[in-house]
Amino acid sequence: MPAVTRGGPPKPRRPRAEAPASPSKGRAAPRGAQPAAKLHAAKGVGLSPTVALGVAGAALGLGLVVMLATGHRAERIGAAMAHGVDGAFASAGFKLKTVHIRGASSTAQADILKASGLYLDQPTLGMDLAGVRQRVQGVGWVKDVQVVRMLPDTVLISVQERPALAVWQNQGRMKVIDAEGRVINEADPARFPQLPLVVGQGADQAAGLILPAVASRPRLRDRLEALVRVDDRRWDLRLKDGSLIQLPAIDEESALIQLDQLDQRQRILDMGFARIDLRDPEMVAVRPRDAALPGQLAAGGA
Numbered sequence: 001m002p003a004v005t006r007g008g009p010p011k012p013r014r015p016r017a018e019a020p021a022s023p024s025k026g027r028a029a030p031r032g033a034q035p036a037a038k039l040h041a042a043k044g045v046g047l048s049p050t051v052a053l054g055v056a057g058a059a060l061g062l063g064l065v066v067m068l069a070t071g072h073r074a075e076r077i078g079a080a081m082a083h084g085v086d087g088a089f090a091s092a093g094f095k096l097k098t099v100h101i102r103g104a105s106s107t108a109q110a111d112i113l114k115a116s117g118l119y120l121d122q123p124t125l126g127m128d129l130a131g132v133r134q135r136v137q138g139v140g141w142v143k144d145v146q147v148v149r150m151l152p153d154t155v156l157i158s159v160q161e162r163p164a165l166a167v168w169q170n171q172g173r174m175k176v177i178d179a180e181g182r183v184i185n186e187a188d189p190a191r192f193p194q195l196p197l198v199v200g201q202g203a204d205q206a207a208g209l210i211l212p213a214v215a216s217r218p219r220l221r222d223r224l225e226a227l228v229r230v231d232d233r234r235w236d237l238r239l240k241d242g243s244l245i246q247l248p249a250i251d252e253e254s255a256l257i258q259l260d261q262l263d264q265r266q267r268i269l270d271m272g273f274a275r276i277d278l279r280d281p282e283m284v285a286v287r288p289r290d291a292a293l294p295g296q297l298a299a300g301g302a
Contacts, residue, residue: 108141140184181205202232
């Protein structure tokens with residue numbers, strides 16, 4: 001779980017980020033809750049009815065003043081009102097102690113908590129949940145997010161995470177991408193050595209289509225070093241032994257089926273050819289290592 005830092009302004013303290021609690025342990029308070037709702041919540045933490053009514057009445061009174069005020073004076077009074085109400089309820093226990101992050105990997109949790117802007121002892125009733133959601137939505141790991149306030153002292157951040165698909169190398173830079181080709185800026189490529197490497201302009205957008213086909217073929221997948229995008233229209237598969245498999249610009253699956261058939265009959269992936277050219281659907285051309293001219297192997301394996 002992300003580490004918690006402690007300390008007062010100007011460096012806000014981070015709340016604890018924990019595994020999500022059972023839904024029965026808390027319920028989200030709706031945004032813009034009315035004073036009566038705040039009074040009910042206050043009773044739940046032991047705030048006396050007299051004090052709670054006084055706070056709610058003060059909120060209503062200050063609200064009336066804001067309605068009658070004009071210009072920047074209204075903004076200042078409104079801010080003072082909100083600060084006063086939040087402070088009163090915070091002193092009664094309505095302040096942030098814990099953040100539950102659900103649906104995010106351990107790698108992503110620290111980035112999500114940092115982006116949320118939440119801090120320890122932040123008043124929970126005056127919290128801008130829409131702002132928290134917007135900030136978390138900007139994290140590269142996050143596809144979608146919901147933020148729920150669980151009174152008196154907890155916030156639940158429920159995330160749909162973007163799973164990392166590959167490491168993309170282009171113009172000397174390495175980035176982690178998801179299945180849609182979106183860069184996950186917070187992800188360090190060095191921490192994902194198990195991900196396939198895709199290289200070249202356009203490889204980020206096209207990887208989501210070719211990688212499942214390669215991953216479903218264990219003999220090919222285990223030999224793969226990188227997928228290289230050629231002219232942003234087709235793929236070369238670079239193997240760990242230095243071999244190159246050239247795929248056509250269209251109907252890649254048929255070419256891979258053709259390769260499967262040859263590998264089942266002749267173990268072509270073990271022969272160490274310098275190049276296996278699958279671009280012609282009628283035949284497979286191969287080039288032995290150090291050969292000046294390519295040889296030809298019939299598509300049927302003859």
